[in-house]
Amino acid sequence: MMQETVWLITTVSIATLAAVFVWVITRSRQRAEYKTIQQSGYRWRKRLFVALAAAGIPLMGVTLMKMPYAAATNADAQALHVDAMGYQWYWEISESEAQVGQTVVFRVESADVNHGFGIYDESMRLVAQTQAMPGYTNELVHVFDQPGTYQILCLEYCGVAHHQMKAEFQVLTNQEEGGA
Amino acid sequence: MMSHANESGNTQPAQPLVNIYVGVSAVVLLLMMIVGLVMRLAQGEMLDISPGFFYQLLTVHGAGMVGIAALGSAAIMWYFASRYLDLSRTLFVANLLLFLVGVVMILGSILGGGFAAGWTFLYPLPAKGMGLWGTGAAALFLGGLLLIGTGFLILHLDFARAITRQYGSLGQGLGWPQLFGRDSGEAPPPTVVASTMVTIVNILGITAGAAILVMSLVNLYVPSFTIDPLLAKNLIYFFGHVFINATIYMAIIAVYEILPLYAKRPWKPNKAFLAAWTASTIMVLIVYPHHLLMDFAMPTWMMVMGQVISYTSGLPVLVVTTFGALMLIYRSGMRWDVTSSLLVLSVFGWAAGVIPAIVDATIRVNMVMHNTLWVPGHFHFYLLIGVASMLFGFMHFLGKESVEQEDRWFARWAFWGFMFGSLGFVFMFLYSGANSVPRRFAEHLPQWVPYDQIASAFVAVVVTSVLVFALQFLARLFATRPVALATEVN
Numbered sequence: 001m002m003q004e005t006v007w008l009i010t011t012v013s014i015a016t017l018a019a020v021f022v023w024v025i026t027r028s029r030q031r032a033e034y035k036t037i038q039q040s041g042y043r044w045r046k047r048l049f050v051a052l053a054a055a056g057i058p059l060m061g062v063t064l065m066k067m068p069y070a071a072a073t074n075a076d077a078q079a080l081h082v083d084a085m086g087y088q089w090y091w092e093i094s095e096s097e098a099q100v101g102q103t104v105v106f107r108v109e110s111a112d113v114n115h116g117f118g119i120y121d122e123s124m125r126l127v128a129q130t131q132a133m134p135g136y137t138n139e140l141v142h143v144f145d146q147p148g149t150y151q152i153l154c155l156e157y158c159g160v161a162h163h164q165m166k167a168e169f170q171v172l173t174n175q176e177e178g179g180a
Numbered sequence: 181m182m183s184h185a186n187e188s189g190n191t192q193p194a195q196p197l198v199n200i201y202v203g204v205s206a207v208v209l210l211l212m213m214i215v216g217l218v219m220r221l222a223q224g225e226m227l228d229i230s231p232g233f234f235y236q237l238l239t240v241h242g243a244g245m246v247g248i249a250a251l252g253s254a255a256i257m258w259y260f261a262s263r264y265l266d267l268s269r270t271l272f273v274a275n276l277l278l279f280l281v282g283v284v285m286i287l288g289s290i291l292g293g294g295f296a297a298g299w300t301f302l303y304p305l306p307a308k309g310m311g312l313w314g315t316g317a318a319a320l321f322l323g324g325l326l327l328i329g330t331g332f333l334i335l336h337l338d339f340a341r342a343i344t345r346q347y348g349s350l351g352q353g354l355g356w357p358q359l360f361g362r363d364s365g366e367a368p369p370p371t372v373v374a375s376t377m378v379t380i381v382n383i384l385g386i387t388a389g390a391a392i393l394v395m396s397l398v399n400l401y402v403p404s405f406t407i408d409p410l411l412a413k414n415l416i417y418f419f420g421h422v423f424i425n426a427t428i429y430m431a432i433i434a435v436y437e438i439l440p441l442y443a444k445r446p447w448k449p450n451k452a453f454l455a456a457w458t459a460s461t462i463m464v465l466i467v468y469p470h471h472l473l474m475d476f477a478m479p480t481w482m483m484v485m486g487q488v489i490s491y492t493s494g495l496p497v498l499v500v501t502t503f504g505a506l507m508l509i510y511r512s513g514m515r516w517d518v519t520s521s522l523l524v525l526s527v528f529g530w531a532a533g534v535i536p537a538i539v540d541a542t543i544r545v546n547m548v549m550h551n552t553l554w555v556p557g558h559f560h561f562y563l564l565i566g567v568a569s570m571l572f573g574f575m576h577f578l579g580k581e582s583v584e585q586e587d588r589w590f591a592r593w594a595f596w597g598f599m600f601g602s603l604g605f606v607f608m609f610l611y612s613g614a615n616s617v618p619r620r621f622a623e624h625l626p627q628w629v630p631y632d633q634i635a636s637a638f639v640a641v642v643v644t645s646v647l648v649f650a651l652q653f654l655a656r657l658f659a660t661r662p663v664a665l666a667t668e669v670n
């Protein structure tokens with residue numbers, strides 16, 4: 001999952017950096033000539049720069065490949081369109097359910113101030129979001145891969161009841177659809 | 181080696197004025213940290229306050245911290261830059277006065293008028309308090325910010341004048357002749373390079389901020405005058421990003437000037453240094469779209485730029501300043517005391533805080549991290565462990581009679597308390613963010629409350645440590661009237 005990966009990358013990188021600091025600090029009381037340290041230091045700095053660029057450029061390419069922005073124009077014809085309008089402090093959502101595996105296009109807007117349309121799964125993990133703005137429609141395309149009761153939370157501060165601005169959205173398995 | 185620039189009889193010591201700046205900063209920082217503690221305790225259900233009051237505190241804390249970080253950092257910049265530039269004392273005082281008037285207005289607006297639209301005053305929320313605050317309170321807040329911005333604009337214009345007078349142009353202040361030509365070894369000192377960068381970006385940033393503040397003020401009283409909400413967002417985040425980042429670029433001067441005294445090695449502005457600062461000047465101006473990655477209506481090229489520039493803007497920081505600081509202290513026979521420890525910690529705080537920030541600037545990551553506590557997690561990393569450490573390190577330096585003076589035991593304990601408390605507090609934000617806890621929520625779900633409680637314990641340690649730092653500085657100010665350190669870089 002994205003969050004675990006992000007947490008891991010971040011903590012490992014910070015720990016590595018901290019280890020470098022500690023290593024240098026433990027050697028700070030010794031003495032050596034600055035000139036020689038600078039000479040090898042600049043060599044290492046160059047290597048570090050090249051290494052970061054070599055890692056960063058491909059990473060940038062890969063992560064930029066799947067951007068969420070133009071997704072709605074490419075969505076298939078069977079996609080479910082859901083209009084979501086934010087108000088201080090409630091949501092008006094045109095549909096209340098979708099199916100697992102179905103492409104859903106949320107057309108998100110606001111009637112007053114900025115809000116944020118954040119979709120949380122049953123374990124309260126954030127799965128996708130977009131801003132809800134007055135005067136603009138942000139199209140968020142999402143395919144749910146788990147059934148359940150999802151929560152819509154407001155993710156842009158919008159006034160005193162911001163944290164209570166919630167809605168529910170059901171995601172059904174294909175069998176449930178016929179029965180319900 | 182570096183001759184003094186101010187031959188114009190500017191001989192009074194700069195320290196008394198700077199002491200006032202730093203004293204005010206210490207007190208306000210402490211108060212705002214206590215406000216932060218109250219918010220953490222409230223989220224942790226250990227303190228019962230109404231949501232309205234929570235959001236007022238959030239607004240006070242955001243505006244207060246950003247303002248005071250700027251004020252304290254400006255004191256660092258002014259203190260050291262006045263060794264090379266002929267700066268106006270009058271305008272330095274004017275900035276402080278405008279700041280204090282602005283603070284009074286903002287406090288009146290929030291505590292008196294109930295204003296709680298957040299320090300980012302995102303249009304059109306200030307006009308739509310839904311009964312929690314009125315038009316007058318909103319106008320008072322926006323007006324207060326405008327005054328504070330005006331003060332800083334005046335200060336930066338004075339820097340622009342002084343740099344141009346001393347070095348010929350802002351380009352020369354950035355060391356362009358040495359960067360693009362032959363390195364004659366005569367580039368301006370790091371302090372001047374950093375001051376020039378801040379001057380350029382903050383003049384542009386504050387101007388944009390003033391524009392949206394004025395438009396928002398007009399809109400409060402003439403509702404038919406509306407603003408495009410996406411334009412407003414762009415202007416606000418451009419201003420906010422530049423202004424808060426400039427605090428780091430001002431405060432880092434303490435590292436450039438003070439660490440060399442402890443390592444007994446000079447910090448020289450070589451080509452890599454100059455290139456990094458010129459690159460940062462441009463990047464800090466164009467990176468702000470990473471605040472708007474979830475505004476799908478934005479042009480896609482701007483979003484891509486937001487991610488790409490976020491990645492690259494980390495490089496100069498990591499590769500030049502962090503590496504430079506580590507090289508400076510490596511096998512230097514370094515003298516360790518609270519000042520030097522805080523300054524080295526601050527470089528770590530800055531460099532480490534950049535990591536979760538860059539991660540979050542990845543568009544696909546931002547989709548599940550934006551506006552969670554991950555965001556306060558990364559910015560508290562470089563503002564608390566970075567900028568605040570620089571401020572406390574500088575403050576401790578000012579209070580000392582000499583670099584050799586030994587620290588008292590309580591100051592050393594306060595350092596360790598500050599370091600471990602801050603790290604714990606910041607990691608709890610990051611961990612909560614990785615668990616999707618939203619930022620700016622007055623009330624948390626039951627499963628999130630334990631994180632808030634653990635964080636509160638860390639914060640209590642931070643606040644106690646900062647209380648020690650602040651009391652010691654104030655006691656030194658009032659008791660012994662410390663002798664200005666007659667320390668020169670070279």
Ligand code: HEM
Pocket residue numbers: 212213215216217219220238239241242243245246249298299300556560563564567568618619620621639642643
């Ligand atoms: C002991 C130190 C600190 C504590 C306990 C603290 C606590 C907090 C808390 C609880 C929040 C709200 C988080 C949320 O969204 O739920 C916050 C937000 C914030 N803090 Fe701090 N903070 C501290 C230091 C600082 C420092 C040193 C700075 C800047 C120099 C700073 C700047 C901010 C800003 C700009 C916000 C965002 C406000 C907003 O969302 O509108 N804080 N802080």
Ligand SMILES: [Cu+2]
Pocket residue numbers: 114115116154155156157158159162163165
């Ligand atoms: Cu909201």
